Amino acid sequence: MTRKIDLSDLQRSIEKKKAEAEKQILKAKEKERVIRTRPRDPEEAKILDELSILKWQRAVADGKIRYIEKRKWYYEFD
Known part of the structure; x- marks a missing residue:
């Protein structure tokens, strides 16, 4: 069964959900490290x-x- 939709209805649906979709994308991007x-x-x-x-x-x-061994050391972070 196929569903027919008018292009203007599709555009309205996209515009209605666009803001929320962009918020979700930005929220997901904040967690990612920038490469x-x-x-x-x-x-x-x-x-x-x-x-x-x-x-x-x-x-x-x-x-x-502090150098523990030749190739092993401890670095105290601030």
């Missing part, structure tokens, strides 16, 4: 590397990192 789609600029990568190294060195100096 980076473009490669990093070489200069940006270099700057981020330097910042990470400085942050690590500061954590070592503040005693937030």
Whole structure:
């Protein structure tokens, strides 16, 4: 059994449910982690590397990192 529907009725139905559908989509997207789609600029990568190294060195100096073994350590997060 097939159901026939007028195009204008379909459009009204879509418009009526559109706001709720968009809310649900946005709510679902908030939980997802944003995935980076473009490669990093070489200069940006270099700057981020330097910042990470400085942050690590500061954590070592503040005693937030304890070396347990050669390849095992404890990092105290703030």
